[in-house]
Amino acid sequence: MTLLASAPLHPDAIREVLIVGGGTAGWMTAAAMTRLPAGIRVRLIESEEIGSVGVGEATIPPLVTFNAMLGIDEASFIKATQGTFKLGIEFVDWGRQGDRYMHPFGEVGMDMEGVKFHQHWLRQAQGGDPTPIEDYCLSAVAARLGRFTPASSDPRTVLASLRHAYHFDAALYAGFLRRFSEARGVERVEGKVVGVSLRDSDGFIESVRLADGRRLDADLFIDCSGFRGLLIEEALAAGYEDWSHWLPCDRALAVPSANTGPLTPFTRATADRAGWRWRIPLQQRTGNGHVYASAFTTDEDARASLLAGLEGEPLAEPRPLRFTTGRRRRQWVRNCVSLGLSSGFLEPLESTSIHLIQSGISRLMALFPTRRFDPVLIDQFNRLSQTQFEQVRDFIILHYKATQRDDTDFWRHVAAMDAPESLERRIALFRAGGRFMRDGDELFSEASWVAVFTGQHILPQDHDPLADGVPYAAMARKLAGLRGIIRKTAEAMPTHETFIARCCQPPA
Numbered sequence: 001m002t003l004l005a006s007a008p009l010h011p012d013a014i015r016e017v018l019i020v021g022g023g024t025a026g027w028m029t030a031a032a033m034t035r036l037p038a039g040i041r042v043r044l045i046e047s048e049e050i051g052s053v054g055v056g057e058a059t060i061p062p063l064v065t066f067n068a069m070l071g072i073d074e075a076s077f078i079k080a081t082q083g084t085f086k087l088g089i090e091f092v093d094w095g096r097q098g099d100r101y102m103h104p105f106g107e108v109g110m111d112m113e114g115v116k117f118h119q120h121w122l123r124q125a126q127g128g129d130p131t132p133i134e135d136y137c138l139s140a141v142a143a144r145l146g147r148f149t150p151a152s153s154d155p156r157t158v159l160a161s162l163r164h165a166y167h168f169d170a171a172l173y174a175g176f177l178r179r180f181s182e183a184r185g186v187e188r189v190e191g192k193v194v195g196v197s198l199r200d201s202d203g204f205i206e207s208v209r210l211a212d213g214r215r216l217d218a219d220l221f222i223d224c225s226g227f228r229g230l231l232i233e234e235a236l237a238a239g240y241e242d243w244s245h246w247l248p249c250d251r252a253l254a255v256p257s258a259n260t261g262p263l264t265p266f267t268r269a270t271a272d273r274a275g276w277r278w279r280i281p282l283q284q285r286t287g288n289g290h291v292y293a294s295a296f297t298t299d300e301d302a303r304a305s306l307l308a309g310l311e312g313e314p315l316a317e318p319r320p321l322r323f324t325t326g327r328r329r330r331q332w333v334r335n336c337v338s339l340g341l342s343s344g345f346l347e348p349l350e351s352t353s354i355h356l357i358q359s360g361i362s363r364l365m366a367l368f369p370t371r372r373f374d375p376v377l378i379d380q381f382n383r384l385s386q387t388q389f390e391q392v393r394d395f396i397i398l399h400y401k402a403t404q405r406d407d408t409d410f411w412r413h414v415a416a417m418d419a420p421e422s423l424e425r426r427i428a429l430f431r432a433g434g435r436f437m438r439d440g441d442e443l444f445s446e447a448s449w450v451a452v453f454t455g456q457h458i459l460p461q462d463h464d465p466l467a468d469g470v471p472y473a474a475m476a477r478k479l480a481g482l483r484g485i486i487r488k489t490a491e492a493m494p495t496h497e498t499f500i501a502r503c504c505q506p507p508a
Helices: 023-032 062-070 073-081 117-126 137-144 171-184 299-308 353-366 375-401 407-415 420-435 444-453 465-469 472-492 496-503
Strands: 016-020 041-046 084-086 088-092 102-103 165-166 188-192 195-197 204-208 215-217 222-223 241-242 252-259 265-271 277-282 286-292 320-324 327-328 336-339
Touching: 016 215, 016 320, 023 041, 023 171, 023 353, 062 165, 062 353, 073 165, 073 171, 084 496, 088 353, 102 444, 117 444, 117 472, 137 171, 137 320, 137 472, 171 265, 171 320, 188 472, 195 444, 204 252, 277 299, 286 299, 353 375, 375 407, 375 420, 375 444, 420 444, 472 496
Parallel strands: 016 041, 016 222, 041 188, 088 265, 222 336
Antiparallel strands: 084 165, 088 102, 195 204, 204 215, 241 327, 252 286, 252 320, 265 277, 277 286
């Protein structure tokens, strides 16, 4: 699994990498580091005394690519993590109470006559067609029907438009990656970090000290220590940018429950009085949680709401978590890179927590330094990290801002709050005529933004006039045909549970 195994290292090459912290962030980083050239030693410190947060059990499609890059067999991964497949996220009660819409993965419709698909859909809707846009997405239709099969590699088929991600037990995923990494040379060190030594000459991290007195040094340090930011904040004072004025939820409760009914191939996010609740189906249990704003409800009421919304018997006591939404002002400082919760936190509404780890790893690998630690590389990493965090932040804020609910103080507050200027511009552009312009290689596609805009009643005043090039009745026939093909394809797929039982179910 190593690259350039026989090639000599650069004279200034990094020789020692030390990852501080395990969990999903630490072991994802360690697994990726097995791709480094031979001769670079990678160690990871974690303590059995310190638990991981581990509430993120839902992912988005780029994780499929990450696992494939590592050469991980998908069926083996699903078995080891008691996982299920995910085709999107269902949002309940967000725009208005009683609403239910899907943010699906994969393609929605197809562009026609050089015009974006959603513009044709808008034109038909403005003419009276009530068909929801999700009916033109195979991932959404299959999710509603409880069906799943992998996408086809034949681009001529509708099945090629399918995209999937995973639900899994985050602790089991970390353990899976630990075994993977250790088998490829990563060294695990059991211990608790109690001190950090900086070089007098330049303030770089020289070593960390463990509770038993051992000192571990390295050239490059990766901070995966969680919210505390043991290296990036406590030792290097990177600073933190607080976004709670836009995202006021600051607490969460997580609890597993017994499975009831079929395993749905989607995550559910249900809006509550002062936040929202998640539901994530795994093979052996269902993950549940409640993200809420302590300024608008009490811990006791949040707990009661979470337990009342469970579909099955709770399997443990709800576990509390406190956080401040935002990001480190600098996620790479000197010879330390922060990944995971140590780099920042955005609530898991769109299942981005694990992806932000993955993208941070990808940026680090693309900008992997020598021991000179060129400031140009560090600046580029921080600039790209800031941009991505802000883009994801805006997408999450949209769900709150785009509400017509006024039944509680919380919903009145988020509906009336000033959004970031970057988000306000996007809302205004879409309202004017359904236009959306992506900013570079940002994470969420145009189809994702359109799903939330339309699902929460931000509807344009007009549509692209180029969509009028096809007569209304002719376009209606085309769209009906497309809906029919998508529906038949979904109905021909096996149920989600059948597929798992056939391919990915662990032994009893």
